[in-house]
Amino acid sequence: MRAYGHETDGVTAVPEEAAHLVAAAKRLLDDEQTLASTADWMTEVAGPTVSGRPWSPTTLRRRLRNPAIAGLRENADGELVKGPAEPLIDRATFDALQELFRRNERGQGTKPKHVHYLSGGAGTCALCTRPLVPRSTANGGRGYVCEAEGCGKVRISAEPLDEYIGERVIARLSRPANLKRLAAVRDRLTADAEKAARFLDGLQGHKEELARAYGKRDLTLAEFKQAKAALDEERRAAMAWARRGKALEELPELTAEGLEAWWQDTAGREQRRTLVQLVVKEVRVGPATVRGSRRFDEGRFDIHWR
Numbered sequence: 001m002r003a004y005g006h007e008t009d010g011v012t013a014v015p016e017e018a019a020h021l022v023a024a025a026k027r028l029l030d031d032e033q034t035l036a037s038t039a040d041w042m043t044e045v046a047g048p049t050v051s052g053r054p055w056s057p058t059t060l061r062r063r064l065r066n067p068a069i070a071g072l073r074e075n076a077d078g079e080l081v082k083g084p085a086e087p088l089i090d091r092a093t094f095d096a097l098q099e100l101f102r103r104n105e106r107g108q109g110t111k112p113k114h115v116h117y118l119s120g121g122a123g124t125c126a127l128c129t130r131p132l133v134p135r136s137t138a139n140g141g142r143g144y145v146c147e148a149e150g151c152g153k154v155r156i157s158a159e160p161l162d163e164y165i166g167e168r169v170i171a172r173l174s175r176p177a178n179l180k181r182l183a184a185v186r187d188r189l190t191a192d193a194e195k196a197a198r199f200l201d202g203l204q205g206h207k208e209e210l211a212r213a214y215g216k217r218d219l220t221l222a223e224f225k226q227a228k229a230a231l232d233e234e235r236r237a238a239m240a241w242a243r244r245g246k247a248l249e250e251l252p253e254l255t256a257e258g259l260e261a262w263w264q265d266t267a268g269r270e271q272r273r274t275l276v277q278l279v280v281k282e283v284r285v286g287p288a289t290v291r292g293s294r295r296f297d298e299g300r301f302d303i304h305w306r
């Protein structure tokens with residue numbers, strides 16, 4: 001099935017469909033229409049989707065989130081780079097749409113994508129100490145699962161665990177000493193993020209320097225390749241730090257009342273995860289004591305605080 005706005009090759013633009021996407025974007029951004037009303041409008045004016053069904057908010061959002069509509073693609077580092085597809089809308093409009101969708105997600109608490117608070121290694125298997133990975137379960141729920149070779153014995157339902165950890169984090173931060181510690185962690189990470197941003201700023205210079213040294217035969221090809229690989233590795237790490245720095249900027253003022261109100265009323269799941277991971281170093285999860293038990297068992301895990 002082709003994507004709306006592009007031919008089956010995924011590259012060639014279909015001009016009249018592109019025009020409808022542009023008009024839909026304008027309705028959302030300039031006229032501040034809702035996604036639902038814009039989906040209805042698409043069905044009425046542009047006709048059904050490529051699968052012959054009426055547009056739904058989900059299908060419209062999915063299409064408008066796809067970088068291909070702006071002629072972009074996501075590379076292995078998660079950055080948007082020029083892709084093969086002909087652009088249907090301009091870059092500025094595409095970026096504005098993504099910002100709008102992000103804002104809406106935060107605002108209405110409906111989360112199309114589940115964010116696991118303990119992703120990225122914060123949840124570990126008590127048996128083999130390796131990270132638990134976020135997975136969907138067979139019945140459509142979310143879980144944390146040990147997929148380590150030779151182990152794989154731990155899995156736990158994500159929602160109740162995330163809720164419980166969140167409550168513990170907020171309770172912990174009602175104590176001034178813990179708030180102070182959080183501020184210190186945040187400041188240290190912010191400094192690291194700034195360092196990473198400076199490194200990324202200077203990266204092009206480093207690369208050119210390397211290329212010049214190679215050009216003048218100051219470096220062998222092997223040395224050049226090795227230095228370049230090292231730079232790329234540093235770049236990946238720096239990008240991760242810079243992303244974390246951006247998340248830190250979204251934290252509220254660090255007072256007990258401020259944090260609790262923010263957690264309850266303002267924060268989206270990604271922002272909550274940022275806070276959880278600033279306070280929690282690791283949650284070690286053991287196997288279920290009773291096989292197949294659905295009861296939430298606090299005895300199954302240990303929280304290690306930062």
Ligand SMILES: [Zn+2]
Nearest residue numbers: 125128146151
């Ligand atoms: Zn394990």
